[in-house]
Amino acid sequence: MRTDTPQAVNLADYRPFPFAIETTRLVFDLHPTRTRVSAELSVRRTGGKNEPLVLNGERLKLVSIAIDGRPLAAGEYGVDAERLTIAEAPDAFVLTTEVEIDPSSNKALMGLYMSGGRFCTQCEAEGFRTITYFPDRPDVLSRYSVRIEADGKFPHLLSNGNPVASGSLDGGRHFAEWSDPFPKPSYLFALVAGDLDVLADKFITMSGREVALRVFVDPGQASRAAYALDSLKRAMKWDEEAFGREYDLDLFMIVAVRDFNFGAMENKGLNIFNSSLLLADPQTATDLDYERIEAVVAHEYFHNWTGNRITCRDWFQLCLKEGFTVFRDQGLSADMRGAAVQRIKDVRALRARQFAEDAGPLAHPVRPSSYLKIDNFYTATIYEKGAEIIRMLKAILGAPAFRKGCDLYFQRHDGEATTVEAFIACFAEASGRDLSGFFGWYEQAGTPSVTIETAYDAAAGALTLTLTQSTSPTPGQPDKKPLPIPIAIGLLAADGRVLRDTEIVLLDQAQMTVRWDSIPEPPVLSALRGFSAPVNLSTDARPSDRYVLFGSDTDLFNRWEAGQTLARDLILTRAAGAPDEVGEERYADALGRALVDDAAEPAFKALLLALPSEPDLALMFEAADPAALHAARDHLRTRIAVHLGDLLRRLHGEMQINGEFSSDAAAAGRRALRNACAEALSADPHAENLARLLGHFGAARNMTDMIGGLYPMVAMGGVPREKALESFHHAWRTEPLVLDKWFAVQGRDPNPDALERVIALTQHPDFEPTNPNRLRALVSTFANFNPARFHDPSGAGYAFLADEILKVDAFNPMTAARLVEPLGGWRRYKPELGDLMRAQLERIVAHPNLSKNVLELASKALG
Ligand code: ARG
Ligand code: ZN
Numbered sequence: 097m098r099t100d101t102p103q104a105v106n107l108a109d110y111r112p113f114p115f116a117i118e119t120t121r122l123v124f125d126l127h128p129t130r131t132r133v134s135a136e137l138s139v140r141r142t143g144g145k146n147e148p149l150v151l152n153g154e155r156l157k158l159v160s161i162a163i164d165g166r167p168l169a170a171g172e173y174g175v176d177a178e179r180l181t182i183a184e185a186p187d188a189f190v191l192t193t194e195v196e197i198d199p200s201s202n203k204a205l206m207g208l209y210m211s212g213g214r215f216c217t218q219c220e221a222e223g224f225r226t227i228t229y230f231p232d233r234p235d236v237l238s239r240y241s242v243r244i245e246a247d248g249k250f251p252h253l254l255s256n257g258n259p260v261a262s263g264s265l266d267g268g269r270h271f272a273e274w275s276d277p278f279p280k281p282s283y284l285f286a287l288v289a290g291d292l293d294v295l296a297d298k299f300i301t302m303s304g305r306e307v308a309l310r311v312f313v314d315p316g317q318a319s320r321a322a323y324a325l326d327s328l329k330r331a332m333k334w335d336e337e338a339f340g341r342e343y344d345l346d347l348f349m350i351v352a353v354r355d356f357n358f359g360a361m362e363n364k365g366l367n368i369f370n371s372s373l374l375l376a377d378p379q380t381a382t383d384l385d386y387e388r389i390e391a392v393v394a395h396e397y398f399h400n401w402t403g404n405r406i407t408c409r410d411w412f413q414l415c416l417k418e419g420f421t422v423f424r425d426q427g428l429s430a431d432m433r434g435a436a437v438q439r440i441k442d443v444r445a446l447r448a449r450q451f452a453e454d455a456g457p458l459a460h461p462v463r464p465s466s467y468l469k470i471d472n473f474y475t476a477t478i479y480e481k482g483a484e485i486i487r488m489l490k491a492i493l494g495a496p497a498f499r500k501g502c503d504l505y506f507q508r509h510d511g512e513a514t515t516v517e518a519f520i521a522c523f524a525e526a527s528g529r530d531l532s533g534f535f536g537w538y539e540q541a542g543t544p545s546v547t548i549e550t551a552y553d554a555a556a557g558a559l560t561l562t563l564t565q566s567t568s569p570t571p572g573q574p575d576k577k578p579l580p581i582p583i584a585i586g587l588l589a590a591d592g593r594v595l596r597d598t599e600i601v602l603l604d605q606a607q608m609t610v611r612w613d614s615i616p617e618p619p620v621l622s623a624l625r626g627f628s629a630p631v632n633l634s635t636d637a638r639p640s641d642r643y644v645l646f647g648s649d650t651d652l653f654n655r656w657e658a659g660q661t662l663a664r665d666l667i668l669t670r671a672a673g674a675p676d677e678v679g680e681e682r683y684a685d686a687l688g689r690a691l692v693d694d695a696a697e698p699a700f701k702a703l704l705l706a707l708p709s710e711p712d713l714a715l716m717f718e719a720a721d722p723a724a725l726h727a728a729r730d731h732l733r734t735r736i737a738v739h740l741g742d743l744l745r746r747l748h749g750e751m752q753i754n755g756e757f758s759s760d761a762a763a764a765g766r767r768a769l770r771n772a773c774a775e776a777l778s779a780d781p782h783a784e785n786l787a788r789l790l791g792h793f794g795a796a797r798n799m800t801d802m803i804g805g806l807y808p809m810v811a812m813g814g815v816p817r818e819k820a821l822e823s824f825h826h827a828w829r830t831e832p833l834v835l836d837k838w839f840a841v842q843g844r845d846p847n848p849d850a851l852e853r854v855i856a857l858t859q860h861p862d863f864e865p866t867n868p869n870r871l872r873a874l875v876s877t878f879a880n881f882n883p884a885r886f887h888d889p890s891g892a893g894y895a896f897l898a899d900e901i902l903k904v905d906a907f908n909p910m911t912a913a914r915l916v917e918p919l920g921g922w923r924r925y926k927p928e929l930g931d932l933m934r935a936q937l938e939r940i941v942a943h944p945n946l947s948k949n950v951l952e953l954a955s956k957a958l959g
Contacts, residue, residue, distance in 0.1 A: 102948045107412040107465040113231050114143025115185075117238040122228065126215055126246040126289055128200040131208065132159070134192065135228040137238075141187040149185040152225035152232040154178055155207075156195040163189050180229045193229050202226075203866050203907040211355035212314060214290025215250065216368060218361055221411055221470045224282035234408045235513040237279035242287065245271045250289040252312060256280070256364045258346055276364055278344065281407055281513065286363030288351045293318040299329055299343070302336045307343050312351040313375065320375040323386060323759060324350065324393050331394035334428050339502060341401045350374065350393070354832060357868050357910050358474070360392050362399030369396070372833055372869055378757040378798040380834050383764035385799075390432060395425040401506060409513045411470040415462045415538070416516050418474075419482020426483060433761040436652035437699045443627045443653070446484065448712055449476035450630070454543045455715060456921050457959040459570040463516055463538040468952040471910045477541070484630040485537045491582045491600060491628055492534070493527045500526035533604060536579045541570040544579060544631045546603065552618050559587070559615045564607040565631070571959065580604040584625035584651075587615065592648030595619050600628065620644045625651040639665075639679065646686055656703055659687065663732060664708045668716060671728035680732060684739035691743060698751060699765030705772040707732060710883045719926040726846070726884035730779065737780035745788065748773035757798050764800070771804030778808035786812075793820060799834070806841055813847040835862055836873040843877030850885040851893050854878050858900070865904060868911045875900045879918035886918065887925065891932035894919060898936040901950060902943055909947030916940075916950060920957035934958065 118138045125132040139149065158175055161168045163186065174181045180193075202209035207226030208217050217223065225232040241260075244253040248268045257276025264270045292312040299307045309328060311321040328350065335341040345365045356370035373392045376385055402424065403417035430438040453459060453476050460475070462482050467473055490498040501523035509518060516538055524531040549562045563583065567576035581603045587596035595617070601610055620641045624633045645658035662683050669676050690696065690704050707729060714720040737744065751770035753763060774792050777785045789812075793805030802824070809820035821838070828834035842850075842857060857863055857874055864870045879886050879897050886893040897918060905912035922933035940946070940954045 102468050102951065104466050104468055105411075105470070107410070107463075110410050110412075112143065113233065113236050114141065114147035115149055115231070116140045116142050117231065117236055120230075120238040120240045121242075122240065123243045124245065124287060126199075126244060126250065128210060129198050131197050131199055131215075132194060133197065133228045134194040135230070137191045137230070139185070139189055139191050141185070149182040149191075150231075151180045151229040152178065152222070153180050153195070153229040155226050156197060156229065158229075159194040159196055160192070161194075162192045165190075165192070195228055197227065204910065205355055205357045205868070205908060206910065208287065209355070211353040212290075214288065214292070214353070215246075216288045216290075216351065216353050217286050217363075218357065218368065219285050219363070220283040220361060221474075222283075224285055227285075230282050232282050233410070234281040234283060235410060237281055237407070237511075237513060239276065239279050240285065241273070241275045243271060243273045244287060244289060245269055246289050250291065252288065252290060252292045252294075254286075254288040254312070254349060254351065254366055256284070256286055256366050258365075276345075278364060278405070279511065280364050280404065284362070284364045284404055284407075286361070286366040286368055288312070288353075288366065288368065291315060292351070295321045295325055297325055297329065299332050299348075301332070301342045303342060305342075305346075307332075307345070308347045310347070310349045311374070312349065313371070314352070314354075317352075317375055320377050320380070321352070323376045324369075324374045324389055327390045327393040328397060330390075330432070331397045331428060334394070334431065335398060335401070335424075338427060338431075339401070339424070339499075339506075341398075341506070343400060344405070348397075350396075354869070355867055357908070360396045362396040362403055364400070364404050367396045369393075370869065372836065375833060376759075378759070380799055380828075380831055382800040382803055382837075383759070383767055386759045386764070387429070387433070391425045391429050394428045395421055398424045398428075405511065406506070406509045407513045409515050411467070411473070412463055412465065413515050414470075414473060415478045415482035415485075416514070416519055418479045419462065420486055420519075422479050422483035423486040426487075434697065434699065436656075437697070437703065437765075439626055439653050440656050440700075440703050442480075444712075446476070446480045446630060447715075448709065450480045451543050451632075452711065452715055452921065453477055453917070454481070454541060454570070456924070457571060457957045458917065458920050458953065459541040461539050461541045461573075469909075469913070469947075469949045471949055472913055472952050481630055488537070488580075488582050488629055489523060489531075489534065491584070492580065492602065493523060493529065497527040497529075498523070533580050536577060540567065540576055540579065541573055542567040542576060544576075544581060544629075546581060546583065546624075546629075546631045546633050548583075548621065548623050548633070548635045550619075550621055550636060552615070554618070557613060557615050559612045559619055561585070561601070561610045561612070561621075562607070563601065563603045563610070565603055566606070571956070578604060578606045581629045581631060583623060584628040586622045586625060586651065587612075587619035588622055588644055588649065589617055590620060590644060592644055594650060598625055598651070622649050622651055622654050624654070624657075626653045627657075639682075643682075643686055647689065652700060655690075656700070659690070659704055660708050662686075664713060664716065667708070667713055667725065667728045667732055670731060671713075671717075671721065671724040675728075675731075680735050681739065683732075684736050687736060688740045688743055691740070691747065697762075697765055698769040699761065701747075702765065702768035702772040705769070705776055709881075711880065714883060714921075714924065717924070720924055721926050722883040722887040722929075723889075733776065733779035737776050737778075737785075741777070741780060741785075744773045744776050745785075748777065748788065748792075767798075767800045767804070771800065774804055774808055778811055781812060786816075790816070799837075803837060803841065807844065810841055810845050811847070813849075817845075817847075829862070832867075832869075836869050839863070839870060839873040840877045843874050844882050846882065846884060848885075850878075850882060851888055851896065854885075855896055865900075866907065868908070871900075871904065871911065872914075876915060879915065887929055889928070891929075891935070894933050894936040898940055901940060905943075905947050905950050906945075909949040912947065913949035913953050916953040916957060920953070922957070923959075 121136040123134045199208045206223035242255040253272035255274035260275045261273040293315050295311045295318045297309045311325050313321050350367045352369050352371040352374040354371050360369040398421050402420045504526050505522040544567045546565050551560045583601045586598040642658040649655040713725050751766045789808045796802040809816045901915045919933050922930045
């Protein structure tokens with residue numbers, strides 16, 4: 097048994113920090129193994145007379161400490177593994193500390209570490225405390241000035257704010273000084289030092305100020321940063337137009353690093369990115385990479401207002417910046433790439449990640465009230481469901497009142513660290529609405545289930561809708577209350593004509609009825625249009641109603657949704673042993689008609705052609721059997737490939753683009769549809785299709801087509817798989833981002849020998865477990881996206897994942913913890929599997945020296 101039970105942090109225990117840190121002066125003397133950091137904090141007491149000054153600090157070697165220049169004697173302060181305490185601090189003073197740290201041994205990639213021979217930092221959420229002693233909490237805002245000294249081998253010395261001085265020093269060393277005029281919390285501090293190439297540009301803001309833009313990348317990679325730089329300019333413009341937000345410093349910098357625990361980080365004026373979300377050219381990046389780069393560059397830039405100018409009072413308020421900022425980046429993507437297609441992709445991701453989380457032992461409210469490690473709460477719930485809540489707020493208030501609320505928030509809370517309550521209060525005030533019930537969305541975990549029953553009275557020409565909602569219990573929340581759910585509803589006639597336009601019905605009780613008159617004929621219900629709320633909807637619709645929606649709903653989201661629901665029901669029925677052959681034919685016919693609709697965009701058709709994923713299907717199942725689902729889904733794939741073979745081959749040919757590559761949404765849509773056709777045809781691998789697929793892979797001139805061709809080759813197994821993987825590896829062995837794709841495609845390999853091969857790949861010379869991208873490409877792809885092989889009846893897939901978690905936890909707890917989730921759903925699987933999953937969680941929890949990160953998630957998963 098472990099004796100050191102970690103302490104939970106509770107929202108209810110929030111207390112302001114009893115001191116203000118008005119200015120923070122940092123001097124870095126950089127050295128790979130012995131970096132000196134001296135900090136000069138001007139401290140002023142704001143709380144009670146007897147409050148001690150307690151600063152966070154971990155893994156620091158304290159070299160000296162002084163108050164107002166006077167070194168402290170041993171009895172005047174205390175240091176332990178997590179903090180520095182000065183019991184009797186004056187009311188106003190300057191505290192100077194000097195510490196030594198070792199960036200090169202830092203494989204947790206938090207704080208100051210080295211990547212590719214360069215220094216870089218990641219401080220959110222609690223990394224700053226491994227750099228210097230400081231109140232490392234988001235509500236302590238300070239003005240920073242930074243001096244960096246380093247060897248000439250590190251030519252670029254970067255930090256937040258504006259550059260104020262630079263020059264050379266003795267012994268081949270040099271320095272740079274930076275000053276950030278905006279008070280900020282420590283988690284937004286950043287430093288980068290090293291040899292980098294830079295791509296430069298400028299942006300003129302709406303008030304006419306010129307901002308210098310710089311993107312720093314590995315030497316030789318500057319051309320690959322052009323798309324990110326262009327995305328940045330579009331994001332800056334969009335934020336001015338959509339939210340009236342202007343950039344505030346004279347300089348905005350982005351740096352790409354290869355070793356990074358997550359996507360990117362919004363440090364003030366100096367964003368740091370995982371290189372996988374920054375570098376792109378047609379040869380090495382897929383359209384999905386381009387799409388994500390556009391979204392993440394925007395996301396981090398948007399944080400400058402939603403996160404940096406207005407930050408979080410404490411980490412329980414994380415959704416205040418993350419949910420709002422995801423909402424904002426989704427808005428940009430919708431404007432750049434088409435609202436319907438973007439919405440479908442966002443909802444697909446929401447269901448795959450957030451609905452799964454909300455349905456399992458790791459379910460938590462968008463604003464949680466307790467945690468062990470805040471790093472475990474950078475979840476789909478905080479981010480994606482957090483964004484859905486803002487989207488509902490906008491739907492309920494209407495766009496003008498929503499914008500007024502945003503303006504009020506920006507004006508009232510600028511320069512503050514605030515709360516979700518304060519944010520919602522701005523919308524209540526701006527709209528004059530009572531939003532107290534709405535707040536339940538932040539406090540209640542779980543995905544609500546909504547049912548709608550319809551009764552049509554032909555004589556009266558009236559339709560009665562009976563709407564009900566309920567939410568199942570989640571850990572720690574046995575009883576759920578009704579939430580205000582905006583449900584966008586329209587009506588179609590049986591022949592697809594519009595009978596009634598979209599209207600938002602606000603379901604804010606457990607049950608309510610709505611009566612609509614003047615409905616001249618029996619209607620087909622199109623409910624939850626645009627996925628107007630993050631709920632599971634069930635209605636009394638018959639398959640024939642769904643075919644009406646699939647064929648003609650004006651709401652493209654619901655058109656897609658109808659197709660998915662039809663396919664899902666057919667797969668689940670077959671997996672349960674009662675196949676509906678006639679229904680499968682009918683579905684394939686309707687899909688064929690949708691694919692030849694000239695009015696629909698290729699990107700939309702590509703989405704229609706993608707069947708519901710296996711993990712999504714498993715969510716719909718009690719006691720899920722991944723093998724049966726895989727087989728049933730494959731059966732429908734084959735049925736479609738056979739039934740629509742001619743059409744799919746024709747489209748595959750027509751969508752081919754000859755001529756120059758364009759990364760725009762229209763061209764990407766054509767490539768997506770062509771790849772979807774290839775994927776579909778691979779389910780019927782006769783000679784003609786095989787030749788076509790080989791041609792697709794062999795002739796690919798960009799990475800989107802290449803990956804679209806590689807997966808079917810891998811899925812075929814045998815000689816095509818070996819040959820394709822070998823030629824791909826040979827071509828790309830020196831490009832880390834492309835090699836990640838090579839590992840990922842093998843993580844998704846559906847062949848029966850995939851697990852064995854994945855385990856063997858962990859011994860491949862190119863497998864670098866200390867690099868999170870490489871690790872996730874193989875291990876996380878396998879565990880999350882290859883259910884048929886991960887859920888091997890022997891339990892070997894689970895044991896493999898547990899082995900990897902324990903190995904990685906020894907040096908990078910944060911990345912290890914993110915691998916726990918696939919085991920967390922054990923209760924949803926059939927008991928033979930669930931028991932084996934649980935056994936691996938028990939093995940993990942029993943492991944000595946487990947990190948708090950993994951301990952928290954694995955023990956919660958055991959429930
Ligand atoms: N704030 C960053 C973003 O969303 C992510 C930081 C993740 N930090 C963490 N400890 N998981 O853009
Ligand atoms: Zn963010």
